[in-house]
Amino acid sequence: MNDTLVETLSGIRGIYGASLTKEVAQNYARAYGIFLINKFRGKVRVVVGGDTRKSTGILKRIFIAEWRGLGFVVIDVGVATTPMIELAVREYRATGGVIVTASHNEPEYNGWKLLQASGAILGVKQADIVIRLARAGNLNVGGNKKPGKIINRTEDLKNKYVQFILKTIGLKATQQIKQGKYKILVDPNGGAGGVIADKLCKRLGVKMVGVNMRPGQFKRLVVPNKETLAYLTPVINKEQADFGVGLDCDADRAEMLIKSESQIAKERGNMINGHEALALAIDALGPKETIVINLPTAHLIYQVTKKYGARIKEVDVGETNVVAEMEKQKSLVGGEGSNGGVIVAPGKCRDGLLNAVLVLKLMAERKQTLEEIIAGYPLFFEERKIVTARRDKSGLLKTRIREYYKKRGRKIQSAPGVDSGIKILFNQNNWLFFRGSKTEPGVFRIIANGDDRRLVKRMILEGEIIFDKLNR
Incomplete structure (x- = not known):
């Protein structure tokens, strides 16, 4: 099992008791404390919560x-979702604040995400400051004669979150x-x-x-996907549920399934993929x-949003990139x-839970089943491959790939910055996508996606061949 402490913009992660130790946690707590003191110069209030892993309580x-x-x-x-x-x-x-979680990683892992006052995880510059301070270690921030107050808001937050969901969908949709008297299956694992x-669910009827x-009893692999959630289909x-939802450990990720008996499931499979889930929410x-x-x-997504007249902005992979651009564009979704x-x-x-509730909203408004709604979407196909670059060739490979397709007249898109896919x-x-991993040196992910199945298969094969050729 690979256990290297991962320290990135997205958070800190490692196997607790191995690469992730109490000392690492103390260093990050102190580093982030210094960051907050320097930033706010006054009274600091921080939120602490986490998932259900055995080590979460210790780290909290x-x-x-x-x-x-x-x-x-x-x-x-207390225990709460991200x-x-x-x-x-x-x-x-x-x-x-801090979210103690390793998200979709297996239970032996843990970690944390440090937050801004907006609730978002730290930005690039902020995270870099904290990581450098924590790595330096030996942080003497001085003591405070009077310990800070601790306030428990476990139950209050549950009520506030439910209210947030109801406000998001509106009274009419609620x-x-x-009135729809829906039944759904939920597997938080x-x-x-x-x-x-x-x-x-009770508040929504x-x-x-x-x-x-x-809580803390993990019966399947943490990441929800077609393979790990297959046992939910029967x-x-x-139960004749309207649909099922499988969550990861901190419930930011969700995958939805429909009954396998339906015609659309027989044609497309009964897993609602991430692209379709986003389309449903939109x-x-x-x-x-x-x-x-x-x-x-x-x-x-372009096809679904045409009727709303909304513009689409594409950014590089990463939740922080999406959130930052949403703030800039004042986007709703x-x-x-x-x-x-x-x-x-x-x-x-x-x-993940909000995504499921938005699906219920759409079903109730249209008076359609999820199967009927999905049947109205054009079918898109996807193929993925993971490949490895030769040592010290990752940066050069991106340049070579770009030049190769530019010479062949292909339109190329990327986001600002050297790390962009x-x-x-x-x-x-129909498109082909190459992206180097930020946490696994030399690893590249190739994705082919589009509405032409034969072309998608041809693109992924071509992507592998071209990568291998340019990697020599």
Whole structure:
């Protein structure tokens, strides 16, 4: 098992007790504390929450102890989802906070995400400051004679999150959902989503079939996908649920499934992919503002948004890139179809449960089943491959790939910056995407996506061949 401490803009992650130690946590708590003291020069309020891993409680206590020692007011929200904790920062007017989670990684991993006052994770420059301070170690920030106050808001936050969801969909949609008498299956896999899913469903008048609801009891791999959620299909069929939702440990990622007995499932499969999930959320919200997506999001989104007259802005892969552009464009909705999940302002991250509720909103408004709605979307296909560059050739490979396709007259898209992925357009809806991993040296991901199945297969094969040729 590969265990290298990952320290990036997206957060810190490692196996607890190995690369991720109490000392690492203390260094980051102190580094972030210094950052907040320097930034706000006054009373600091921080939110602390996390998922259901065994080590989460230990790590939370370290952050709480360090920050109380600096005189910070600490707001403990207990076990909560990432969207809930980010909401808490805004609702309780905090200056920042920490989410203790390793998200979709397996239970032996843990980590944390450090937050801005908006609830969003730290930006590039901010994260760089904290990481450099933490790596330096031996941080003497001085003691505070009077420890900071600790406030528990665990139950209050649950109520605030439910209210946030209801406000997002509106009173009319809430009533329509109640009248629809829907039934959904929810599988949090022992993760943080289990602490709020039932309460949310009850407020919406939705009957919930809970699977793997006991906190900290992980019955499948944490990341929700077609393979890990396959065992839910017979349960959805048996219960005749309108759809099922599988969550990761902090419930920012969600994958949805429909009954396998339906005609559309027989034709397309019963998993709603990330591109379709984003399209459903956009349809539910009907935004007029600019919609922000990442480069490897299917052009299905362009077709769905035509009726709303909304402009689409593409950015590089990464939730922070989507959120930053949404703030700039004053967007209502955005997301990464390639990674699953929708971001709805003022939220600053993907929210799996909100995505599911938006689907219910759309079903109630249209008085259609999810199968009927999906059947109205054009079918897009996707193929993926992981390849490895020769040592010290990653940067050169991007240049070579770009030059290769430029000579052949292909239109090329990328975002600003040397780390951006490269998107090669074969026609309006079909494209090939290359991106080097930021956490795995030399690893490249190749994605082909489009509405022409034969062309998609041809593109992914061509991508592998060209990569191998230019990698020599």
